[in-house]
Amino acid sequence: MGGACHPGLTIPIAAGRKLCSVTDDLRDQVHAAARRARVAADELVLATRERKDAALHEMAAALRQRAPEIIEANQKDLEAGKAAGLPEGILDRLALTEARIEGVAQGLETVAGQADPVGEVIRGGILPNGLELKQVRVPMGVVGMVYEARPNVTVDAAGLALKSGNAALLRGSSTAEHSNTTLVAVLRDALESVNLPADCVQLLPCHDRASVTHLITARGLVDLVIPRGGAGLINAVVEQATVPTIETGVGNCHVYVDAHADLDMAEAIVLNAKTRRTSVCNAAESLLVHKDVAKEFVPRVTKALQQESVTIHGDEQFAQQDGVLKANDDDWGTEYLSLDISAKVVGSLDEAVKHIATYGSGHSEAIVTNDVAAARKFTARVDAAAVFVNASTAFTDGAEFGMGAEIGISTQKLHARGPMGLSELTSSKWVVWGEGHTRPKA
Amino acid sequence: MGGACHPGLTIPIAAGRKLCSVTDDLRDQVHAAARRARVAADELVLATRERKDAALHEMAAALRQRAPEIIEANQKDLEAGKAAGLPEGILDRLALTEARIEGVAQGLETVAGQADPVGEVIRGGILPNGLELKQVRVPMGVVGMVYEARPNVTVDAAGLALKSGNAALLRGSSTAEHSNTTLVAVLRDALESVNLPADCVQLLPCHDRASVTHLITARGLVDLVIPRGGAGLINAVVEQATVPTIETGVGNCHVYVDAHADLDMAEAIVLNAKTRRTSVCNAAESLLVHKDVAKEFVPRVTKALQQESVTIHGDEQFAQQDGVLKANDDDWGTEYLSLDISAKVVGSLDEAVKHIATYGSGHSEAIVTNDVAAARKFTARVDAAAVFVNASTAFTDGAEFGMGAEIGISTQKLHARGPMGLSELTSSKWVVWGEGHTRPKA
Known part of the structure; x- marks a missing residue:
């Protein structure tokens, strides 16, 4: 197996933009990525739907245009996977073809066509004392995703996070490392070309399980982590996490x-x-x-x-x-x-x-x-x-339920339950306007 | 300091109903309480608003009627607190008077007057294929509360949990042990008198910090834990919890x-x-x-x-x-x-x-x-x-925001943000009716 991520070599920590030696502490790398994500999220929270949709269309166009480059990277993962004896089913899920790239590009365009959840007024009214009260949807901020083999999740997650105003920290599988690195590089270039921060989408180091641990314990730096994978991954995340998490996708x-x-x-x-x-x-x-x-x-x-x-x-x-x-x-x-x-x-x-x-x-x-x-x-x-x-x-599927694309299916009761679309990637904020209102002492 | 909860003595694990020796494992006690809570919650999920409101009124009446007994128990806590040199401010928050008991009783009646969040249709419609889809509010199930000195929280939390269809596991402060034990006994008697399970409200052992640890790690047995207290308590809960939690109440x-x-x-x-x-x-x-x-x-x-x-x-x-x-x-x-x-x-x-x-x-x-x-x-x-x-x-207060009573103020972004009223104590469920619908293969 080749790749830039091997111990002792320099590794790309954010889609190849910045190289640093693995003698650097992995925890510092993950935290630094989260801090860059926060800066990007602070800019993204102010982006209009127009700007975000333009970015999604640009991302889709870039994926189509650079498909050969993506397929070439994917070939490396497939060869390494075959050499490592991965089962056919996993190799099939790992494979990217022109048709599959077209599929994820269309997925981004579908997300662009969906309503922007940010700013939606959930509840509101004027209180008896004249205070004007609104509960509005706001982005979560910095959202981490931990997922396995399929590289299309990289694009889906980046698109959904962007539309809902969140910066994404993506921790994919080492099996898909070359594919994910190239995909994220393409997405970041597209973001920059429409003047949004590239750090809205970052790929975390994928060779060491510890990067997951650092992500899910980066309390204050990361607002939400969504593990998408088997029961083992989800249990490990829930056991260790201090960052809020959403359990997904185990279905008996x-x-x-x-x-x-x-x-x-x-x-x-x-x-x-x-x-x-x-x-x-x-x-x-x-x-x-x-x-x-x-x-x-x-x-x-x-x-x-x-x-x-x-x-x-x-x-x-x-x-x-x-x-x-x-x-x-x-x-x-x-x-x-x-x-x-x-x-x-x-x-x-x-x-x-x-x-x-x-x-x-x-x-x-x-x-x-x-x-x-x-x-x-x-x-x-x-x-x-x-x-x-x-x-x-x-x-049970976001698209079937009319929610558009989904980032996963929550099986927990807190925050979101069932298919998670754009709204489920948001939090809320109470915005209250007055004219000098003070509260009487009790 | 007197009390039934001392090491080596028998201790009440559920409002004095069942006595067991502390040589029993504390973890088993907490888990057993959570299992009883689940059974109660399974019954409560089917209770109509009428039945829940009747229970709330009965609880309010019982608190008024048994005020002397409650004040007597509270005196024991106050005396122990004075002997232990607790500051005036804490003693004041700990104190229960006829007027304060009237206040919490009225609080229960206010909750009875509020709409039942359970069953509320959040979203719904008919899908293109004819499937009838509704997202409805459902109780969380078993909700744990960890809180400090003030015994009125015991009644507030029990009332809000009941109305939202949840069984409550209350872990109050040892300082308020006698008060809480008596309050919970009164509430449980009232529940039984209207044929709802007493185990809708249970008090957990309060003398050992470990009971908090057992509560917040009882994954699968407890659906949500809300810590209400200072930054120290909340950090400890977030660090250790495997059960979903909501951070509350730290306000800079x-x-x-x-x-x-x-x-x-x-x-x-x-x-x-x-x-x-x-x-x-x-x-x-x-x-x-x-x-x-x-x-x-x-x-x-x-x-x-x-x-x-x-x-x-x-x-x-x-x-x-x-x-x-x-x-x-x-x-x-x-x-x-x-x-x-x-x-x-x-x-x-x-x-x-x-x-x-x-x-x-x-x-x-x-x-x-x-x-x-x-x-x-x-x-x-x-x-x-x-x-x-x-x-x-x-x-920033549930009552001021028109939400009625509140169980706390969430400062996290997941699930609930700001004052948490009845709705915030619920989860949701998708209920889908068809007439033999099957999904075509992709």
């Missing part, structure tokens, strides 16, 4: 087929939620079937899933079907992200709700039923970012 | 008197912001004066502040006035919470903004000016929960 999603389900509908929803795309967090990982329909539905759904090459990890009743593996206790809590599903017969809706409370990850949960009372009970009692009645969990 | 607030200020107005606002109540977080701690008005305003405001017994810690220019102490570098970052103020002449609005960015705590900042451009620049660039034009910082 269930489809519950109720006693009063339309079984044709149930089969279609289960198949769609499981097989549409197995590697995404809104895919179903577990099937719960009410005992009253189990006799008919268990053989039927087993056959349908098996025809789509899905392996079922079932309870006693499912395991009586040919080809179904016996589930062990770990299966109920497993996010397979593959053509596997756990499956269980439950005695009641209450048991389904309890099972989901025990094993679910608070992402997306669906009930299939024609019973209004059951649907209302399920939506009221299941505690998740998204709860579906007679629809596939696959719809 | 500035009043900036611009070159184009009405100096009568400026004087009135400075006096009000500094002297109205010195012990609260919205009090001004620092005064910045534009150099163009310094010659007139510095002597004038110095005299006015000194007449109100305020000690000024001034820069060179202020220090030329009689009785003004020379400020040292620490003064600019100090939240005095007393009749002290730091004061400095600045060369420009930009310098004022930069000073506030360096030393402010992101709470409340005010400009006094008649210059529209200056006011707009100040409100756009100062990054704080509340920014005032020609009004006192003392207005």
Whole structure:
């Protein structure tokens, strides 16, 4: 594996603009990047939508124009990845083609077309004493992103952060180092060409896990960190962070087929939620079937899933079907992200709700039923970012929900829950105008 | 100091309902309380506003009726506090009288009169594919509060948590142990009398700092912890927490008197912001004066502040006035919470903004000016929960902002910023109804 980031060599700390030796303290590098980001954010907070959209269009144009350069860098990552024996799936996610670059460029243009969340008045009015009160959306400030393989996230995150007025500190995977370095260089040049600070987008050193630690403990320097990756990354971030963070993207999603389900509908929803795309967090990982329909539905759904090459990890009743593996206790809590599903017969809706409370990850949960009372009970009692009645969990997605692009799907309850679009990348501020108002003593 | 909470004795872990020996692991106690809270929260999420309001009225009535018992318990805390040599100010905040109990009872009735945030539709509509989408407010679930001396916070927090559908884990100060234990027992009895689970309100052990640690690391068991206290407590919580937390209440607030200020107005606002109540977080701690008005305003405001017994810690220019102490570098970052103020002449609005960015705590900042451009620049660039034009910082308060009672004032950017009322104690959930909708493959 080649690359400018090796120990002992000089490394680029901000898209190749400034070179410094790795004998420098990594913590100082991350903090210095955060301080530059703060300066950039202080300028960005004053940028009009016009200026930010111009930057996004410029970034898109630059990506198209410099596609050969980006693909060349990407080739280095792919070769290194192959040499290191990375699995096909990861290599595929890592690969950038002209078509994929066109895709991310169009993504930036879509973000330019979306409303600017900054300045939106959330609440407001005139108080009895005449004070004029407005709660307005403001940027978070400096936002860190920690993510894995896919280099398109670099561009998506930079675009969403810019539009919402935030400076982005991007900590991508070392696997995508050359791709990310080139992408960020292209984006920074585009920012400068429209007179916005290049430091709105910075790439952090990616070879040492410690750069993540320094980012998530840079309290006061960084306003928010969004880890996007597997449960391991997210747990590590939550354990160590002193900066506010948002947990994203772990989805152990269930489809519950109720006693009063339309079984044709149930089969279609289960198949769609499981097989549409197995590697995404809104895919179903577990099937719960009410005992009253189990006799008919268990053989039927087993056959349908098996025809789509899905392996079922079932309870006693499912395991009586040919080809179904016996589930062990770990299966109920497993996010397979593959053509596997756990499956269980439950005695009641209450048991389904309890099972989901025990094993679910608070992402997306669906009930299939024609019973209004059951649907209302399920939506009221299941505690998740998204709860579906007679629809596939696959719809949990910022674009599907009409929010435009998304930066991730929050599975925590604080600040944002579910798909995070531009609004979810903002904070708010109370702005109060008076004419010499003082508050009487109590 | 007496009390049931001493090492080696049995201690009440949930308002005296269950006694267990301290040889039990404190961590297990806190976790067990959190698990009971979850069960209570699962019931509370289904409680209608009618039931919650009935409970709040019952709690208010019970506090009035059992006031003698509460005052008796409070006497024990006061005696122990005197014996331990607590300062007058703290003893005053600790004291409960009939009038103060009436005050907190009325507070509960006010909360009952407020709208229920749970179920409020934040956004919603029908997607192009016919899916019916609603984002609704839901309770956080289990909310922990860590707070100091004042026992009225126990009742306020319990009431706000209940109304917003949350089970509360209260970790008060050991100084207020008897008062809090009795208050919580009264509240729990009232809950049971209206058939809501008593475990909606639980008091955690208060003698060992470790109970705070166990609370803020009970990830998965506790959804949110709000520390309410000094910078030391809040820093400790942020450093150690794995549960989401909200920083509250540290306020190094500035009043900036611009070159184009009405100096009568400026004087009135400075006096009000500094002297109205010195012990609260919205009090001004620092005064910045534009150099163009310094010659007139510095002597004038110095005299006015000194007449109100305020000690000024001034820069060179202020220090030329009689009785003004020379400020040292620490003064600019100090939240005095007393009749002290730091004061400095600045060369420009930009310098004022930069000073506030360096030393402010992101709470409340005010400009006094008649210059529209200056006011707009100040409100756009100062990054704080509340920014005032020609009004006192003392207005940052949930009740003043028309939000009803508040649980604290958030100085962080994630989730809630500024006064936190009922809405800020909720999360949200996407509820999606379809008729067999499946998502096409990409």
